[in-house]
Structure formats: C-alpha cells, structure tokens
Amino acid sequence: MLSFLMLAAACRSAVPAKPAADQAVQSVAQQPDTNPPANVSHGEAPVGSVADSAPVEARLAPAERGRLHHIRLEMRHATITIAPGQRYAAWTFDGRVPGPTLHVRQGDTVDFTLVNHANIPHSMDFHAAEIAPSKYYVNLMPGDSLHYRFVARVPGAFMYHCGTAPVAMHIANGMYGALVVDPATPRPKAREFVLVQSEFYLGGDKDSAGAGTLDWNRLLSLSPDHVVFNGRASQYATSPLEVASGELLRLYLVNAGPNRISSFHVVGGIFERVFQDGSPTGALSGVQTVNVPVGGGAIFEVRLAEPGDYPFVTHAFADATKGAVGVLRAR
C-alpha cells in the first residue's frame, strides 16, 4: 500500500496539471516526420546519397600468410569525422576509429608492439589473448612502448580496446577495434565484411579546432548522439556495400559500445548461420535477429535472395535512427 501511494505521488508530481504552452509546442516539434520519402533505408537514412567523405573500408582483408604476425599499433589523438559535418576529437589506435582490423588464424602468434604518442596514459586489452592483464594491459605513459607475444588460441570475432580507467571514456573516445581469428579448418568461401558498432556522446567543450568532445554525463546516462558502424553514422546507407544476390555473405560484428547492445538484423534476410562470439561450434541457424553484447562479437552468414537493397541495422531502432544502419546492395 505504501509503495502504491508513493507511486501515485510520483505520478502526480511527474505530470503537471497544465503544461506550459511553449513546452507543448516543443514536444510536437521534436516528433519526426511520419511520412518520410520512399528512398530511405528502413526509414533511418538516405540510401545512395552523397556522403561527405569516403566510407571506412568494411571488407575483411585475408589473413597474411605465416604463423607469426608482427603487429605494431600507435596510440595518438586525432580528429575524425563521425557523421556528415561532425568532427570529433578522438583518441585512436593508428589515427583511425575503429583501429585497424587485425586478422590471423587459430594458433598463430601475435608479436605485438604498442607505442603511446598521446599526451596521456593509454593501454591495450586484447580479448583474443589469454595472458595476465596485470603484466600486459598496463598503462603506457606518453612516449613509452610495450612489446610482448601471445598465441591466438581461440577462433572468433574479438574486440580489442584501451583499458585505461575510466575505460568507458577511452572506448567512447574511439580506442577499439576488431581482431578476427579464423578457425584452423577454414570457413567456406564467402564475401566478408567487418562491422564494429560503437557510440559517440557529444556535448563537451569543442576543442581549439572546433571538433566535438565527449560529454561524460551523457555517457553515464546511456544517451548517445550517434550509434555507428565503423566509426561513422549511416556511412553504408549513403555508400552501400556491394554484393551479389545468392552468394554467401559473412559479416563479422564486434560491439565496442561502450553501452548499447546490438540487436543485429538484415531486413529482407534470415541468417543461415550465426556464430556467437565467432565460436565455430554451436551455430544458430534460421534466425532473424541476434544480440551482440557490449564487448562481444558474432559472425553472421546470410544470402540475399534477389537483387535489391537490404538494410542492416541494430533493431533497437533508437540506435538505428542515430546512425547504426547500412545497406547491402545486391546486384
């Protein structure tokens, strides 16, 4: 009874008896158009319109031959474009967001060098490695470097990211990427793409060059301005990914977050197989939408039945509206 009374009191206090006229006008003005034009990708972004810069490459390059991979990543702060006309003062691996996609095979050795060219401490956490964080995922001071090796023992679609506290800040500022580990027995031939989903929270003071910066309170309240694939809102809606109808497509999705679960879905397709976290065993088959947790990955296999445009989204549609939408264009 007490809780009912408290709830009733809360409801009364939350609903003003007579809202001010300007508040009412504002709430109507914020409603999106309910009758959008037809040339939209599931209503979220224009398809095939002019982008203000070339899209980030989404194709997965083959793993290099050889069992030993020398990988060097340099951490630096850089201005990137996260949406048309929106620049952002990012923290990066190799000056780009997401960082470079790394691709090896199960059992390969990664010989890794990390260099910090930024003016604050950063670090690296490889989800594909099984090593002691206290030894290797340590903070690198500006100008320092770190070198070690690990064996990529488990196949999958793995996240890597800066692990320096507060981790949410370092991830929200752009310090993440994908490491794909192919299984020892190769997967069937397919057209392969890598998509890293993540969020940007604007509202901090602009930097001296006018680029946006992180709003920490918006991050803590889980309210991103942009939710993106490969670092830029709606880039594969404006520049669709070209594929062929009937061919096997394989999409490696890593969800960097730092906060939003991805409910990944291809409009007009049903996934033939989905490998959660990229594990080659226990695939799901014949599924429409699969959640990819923050800090996790999945591999999606799908064939598009006929020529046409097939949007891919997180079916959490507030996030698709904020940019987590793209298009597979089947010829």
Ligand code: CU
């Ligand atoms: Cu960092």
Ligand code: CU
């Ligand atoms: Cu992590």
